[in-house]
Amino acid sequence: MSAIQPPRPQQPADRIIAALDVPDVDRARVLVEKTRHVVSFYKIGMQLQFAGGLDFARVLVGEGLNVFLDVKLLDIDNTVEKGVENIAAMGVTFATIHAYPKAMRAAVQGRGTAPLGLLAVTVLTSMDDADLNAAGYGSTAEDLVEQRARDAEAAGMTGIVCSAQEVERLRKVLRPETLLVTPGIRPAGSDVGDQRRVMTPADAVRAGSDYLVIGRPIAAAPDPGAAAETIAAEIAAAG
Ligand code: C5P
Numbered sequence: 001m002s003a004i005q006p007p008r009p010q011q012p013a014d015r016i017i018a019a020l021d022v023p024d025v026d027r028a029r030v031l032v033e034k035t036r037h038v039v040s041f042y043k044i045g046m047q048l049q050f051a052g053g054l055d056f057a058r059v060l061v062g063e064g065l066n067v068f069l070d071v072k073l074l075d076i077d078n079t080v081e082k083g084v085e086n087i088a089a090m091g092v093t094f095a096t097i098h099a100y101p102k103a104m105r106a107a108v109q110g111r112g113t114a115p116l117g118l119l120a121v122t123v124l125t126s127m128d129d130a131d132l133n134a135a136g137y138g139s140t141a142e143d144l145v146e147q148r149a150r151d152a153e154a155a156g157m158t159g160i161v162c163s164a165q166e167v168e169r170l171r172k173v174l175r176p177e178t179l180l181v182t183p184g185i186r187p188a189g190s191d192v193g194d195q196r197r198v199m200t201p202a203d204a205v206r207a208g209s210d211y212l213v214i215g216r217p218i219a220a221a222p223d224p225g226a227a228a229e230t231i232a233a234e235i236a237a238a239g
Pocket of ligand 1: 019021070121161183195
């Protein structure tokens, strides 16, 4: 089934997806207002979804902004399919599905021909090989990411979410049109927090990331607008 693909970033700043990882819609609105002169793409994740974030997603879409609904779906096929049908109707640009082949195929079915980009979550960037081992997986994060990325392409997904550290390897094996969206971005000298497989914005772009998901380096900065400007300049300089 061929869907209309979401546009690739045109300007350097279009590569930034700012994560609205804040407790409520009021604070999300403040963050949007402080950054929208630079940022046109916002991610609404678990925290905000449980505090009015789905309605806020519709509001942002109505204002012409791009929204990434980070729902990380995984359920039986019928539930995923119907869930994605409703997400597609919201007019958001991206949504995430865990990279299990059946769930991804169901999501693609639910999207139909809607202009919704479906992104496969390969391995969370907070997990390293030891974390995977503790969860019962025998493979390394790198190998599991590659396998899941190939499965995502086979299922008809738009792209994948992975660490920027994996992008160079993946670009060699994936189709050029597969979007690579990378969280775990940390400008030089910033706090890594719970992330494990991190990269700077410039290095992520040079490696071949299409979009950079940036949370705390913008949201927790004393001046989020200035932080976004600095990151946009770094991306532009990286070419
Ligand atoms: O604050 P930070 O920049 O680490 O935020 C990264 C964002 O990307 C968070 O919202 C997190 O949930 C999300 N994410 C991630 N790793 C993935 C998928 C999503 O860090 N594999």
